[in-house]
Amino acid sequence: MLQLNQKQTDALMAGQWQAAMRSAIEHCRRYFQAVVAHLTDAELLQHLEHCFARGRAHGFTSQRDAYRFLNLALEFGWDFDTRIRHSWMRKRLLDPRLATPSERLEWLVKRCIHRLQIEEENLNKLRAFAPGEVPVNIYGPNVREDNEYNPVPSILLFENYLPMKHSRCLQADEFISSDVNSKESEHYADDEEQPLLVKKFKRSPRHLQSGMR
Amino acid sequence: MMTSNAFTKAEVAAQAQSDQQKLGTAAASCPLMEKEEKYRIEVLVVGEDDEPLGDIAVVLRRASGEELKKVTDDAGHCAFEGLDQAQYELSLVELDADCWTEIKREVLLGDAGKSLEAASWPLPVVIEESKEIVHIIKQGECVSKLAEHYGFIPNTIWHYPKNAELRKKRHDDLYILNPEDEVVIPAKRIKNISITENCKTTLRRIGVPERLRIRFLRYDESPRAGTQYLLSVKSRNGAMIPTINGKTDQGGFVDQCLPPSASHVQIILQQEQHLECCEFNIGYVDPIDTFSGIHSRLNNLGFNYDEDCDESNAIIKSFQASNGLTPTGTPDSSLLLILQKKFGS
Numbered sequence: 040m041l042q043l044n045q046k047q048t049d050a051l052m053a054g055q056w057q058a059a060m061r062s063a064i065e066h067c068r069r070y071f072q073a074v075v076a077h078l079t080d081a082e083l084l085q086h087l088e089h090c091f092a093r094g095r096a097h098g099f100t101s102q103r104d105a106y107r108f109l110n111l112a113l114e115f116g117w118d119f120d121t122r123i124r125h126s127w128m129r130k131r132l133l134d135p136r137l138a139t140p141s142e143r144l145e146w147l148v149k150r151c152i153h154r155l156q157i158e159e160e161n162l163n164k165l166r167a168f169a170p171g172e173v174p175v176n177i178y179g180p181n182v183r184e185d186n187e188y189n190p191v192p193s194i195l196l197f198e199n200y201l202p203m204k205h206s207r208c209l210q211a212d213e214f215i216s217s218d219v220n221s222k223e224s225e226h227y228a229d230d231e232e233q234p235l236l237v238k239k240f241k242r243s244p245r246h247l248q249s250g251m252r
Numbered sequence: 253m254m255t256s257n258a259f260t261k262a263e264v265a266a267q268a269q270s271d272q273q274k275l276g277t278a279a280a281s282c283p284l285m286e287k288e289e290k291y292r293i294e295v296l297v298v299g300e301d302d303e304p305l306g307d308i309a310v311v312l313r314r315a316s317g318e319e320l321k322k323v324t325d326d327a328g329h330c331a332f333e334g335l336d337q338a339q340y341e342l343s344l345v346e347l348d349a350d351c352w353t354e355i356k357r358e359v360l361l362g363d364a365g366k367s368l369e370a371a372s373w374p375l376p377v378v379i380e381e382s383k384e385i386v387h388i389i390k391q392g393e394c395v396s397k398l399a400e401h402y403g404f405i406p407n408t409i410w411h412y413p414k415n416a417e418l419r420k421k422r423h424d425d426l427y428i429l430n431p432e433d434e435v436v437i438p439a440k441r442i443k444n445i446s447i448t449e450n451c452k453t454t455l456r457r458i459g460v461p462e463r464l465r466i467r468f469l470r471y472d473e474s475p476r477a478g479t480q481y482l483l484s485v486k487s488r489n490g491a492m493i494p495t496i497n498g499k500t501d502q503g504g505f506v507d508q509c510l511p512p513s514a515s516h517v518q519i520i521l522q523q524e525q526h527l528e529c530c531e532f533n534i535g536y537v538d539p540i541d542t543f544s545g546i547h548s549r550l551n552n553l554g555f556n557y558d559e560d561c562d563e564s565n566a567i568i569k570s571f572q573a574s575n576g577l578t579p580t581g582t583p584d585s586s587l588l589l590i591l592q593k594k595f596g597s
Contacts (some may be wrong), residue, residue: 054277070262091275105275106266114259136309136323138374141271146323148263151308151327154492155259161484161495166522168482168497169527 059102063109071113086117093120097132098140107148145158207217290334292367294360295342297328297352297534299460301509304328307491308457313341313444318373334371341444344455349402349443356454357447365450382440384414389433392515392535394490396462397427400512401489402437403431405459412438428539428597461509464517466532467596468504471554475504480522490517510534540592546583549595 043051064083067075075083087109094108097120111128112119119125120132131147132140297308306326313319315338322330345353348569359365387398390417399406410419410426414436422429429435468476479500485493496508506519514534521528537546547567550556555567565581573579 044406052276059276068266070258070265100274101271102269102275103266103271106269107263110259110262110266122339134323136321146325149325152260152263157492157494162484164495168522173402
């Protein structure tokens, strides 16, 4: 009969955990290289352990759910489920209309994929409609102060077409600014991520002649 | 942000992981050697334009009272798995009885109707009876938005007897209300449909989508027909909505279906020498018999009012003069009539 004492069991568990973390590190480096490139394995491991612990607190204990939660963290930020900006995601993780944590996570992941697809398509449609135009100073419409659903307009700083996490279309509300509501503002952040807004831009005759794109 | 393709690849890799094994362990549940045959029921929810509707709660109840709950994904779809052969009741619990109807039912053929794992039926929960609510209108709200939010058809709310006084006050226009107006939302009536295992049902949500019509005119008031446009929508509930390409019709109208929760629209018109961008807050026009209602209509018609300059009288005189009225500078019934006709509401 095979008998294992506590020390042997602990050693076995530790070995399995280390193997799981190595796989998770590989997963991060393979699918989210731009996000984790600047992290050493030790730093990344710290993030992973923290992330998986938060996943367990949400009820995500299976490997599949843990990895799905990890994907969301890598895409939207390590602490996406605590940030006010992503409060809509937290609400979905706690949605009482779905019975199990797995179901809530699956619904949220599908919703995120859908949103990313639409966001990309919208950007492509805008580029096709207005080729060669680079929105520089963009404001939304005049808003009323008592409207919690339309916060102070966002200023587009620049657009980077590269598919890297921190190089997407950055909007001024991601930086602390006295001109816009703080990103921690409940009124602003209790809203899902907003699409790109364009106020007005003109194409000069010079561009038309040269066919610049 | 990653492209959707990159995130999808990561999701595929995650799905390849075990949903039985815990992270960091080698143990997993023993698969059952023989499983009893189970079945599934699929549900598709669409709007009146037959487009799928996500985020709709669906409940399946069995004879003993226990319930399974699902929420439709963005394809309008959800499925109940692991069901026995039996009669069930299906309901869209967040929607009033008149607000949805079954339009199609079909049998799932072959393995499409089969399921592996047995469903886990939680104990029934006592649900509070639905009650009347008094909703105080905020700027940007109208009955259509309330109907989508509370799960009704707009007319069910608007024609509720307790809203009779409001209907009279607002000239029976459910789209133009004033902030602080009180709208009584009736108690919701729940409807169930009977359904058996191994089938797919398609349900239609009535009252969604709404229609947006904006007319573009030149300075000589001729319509800007055949103009290419790109329409982007922002929704007050944060939903991501696809941008729409289109062309104005012969009357110069942009005519598109939008969710009732749409709060802001941006339309980029393609001109010969430049692109022109117009932005609109949906539902922000006040009733015509209010100061703000008159000026927002005048603004949209090109008679721009600047609050800082207090040119109210001059703007009204200008509109009166250009429409054959005596330029008194004071709003009267003749002005309101013409303004309503030109603006459209």
